[in-house]
Amino acid sequence: MKRLGNPLVSLSAPFLIVLAITGFMHRDGRDRIQALPALLVGSGIILSGTIRRFRRRRMLLLEVRKTMEEKNY
DSSP states (O other): OOOOOOHHHHTHHHHHHHHHHHHHHHOOGGGGGGGHHHHHHHHHHHHHHHHHHHHHHHHHHHHHHHHHHHHHO
């Protein structure tokens, strides 16, 4: 089983999103736009990790199926 990395790095994207949301709530008018980059970066990090994990699991499944088919013949 793979060892998890630094827990602070793992929690950095959710903290960035929380920081952006609180900054968005505490600002008025056009100053709210300044919180959007943090929200977009945090969301992008989480989304890219999800896509990477999905692709890795899919490739593993395809390799297992390929191995099973080779053993059946």
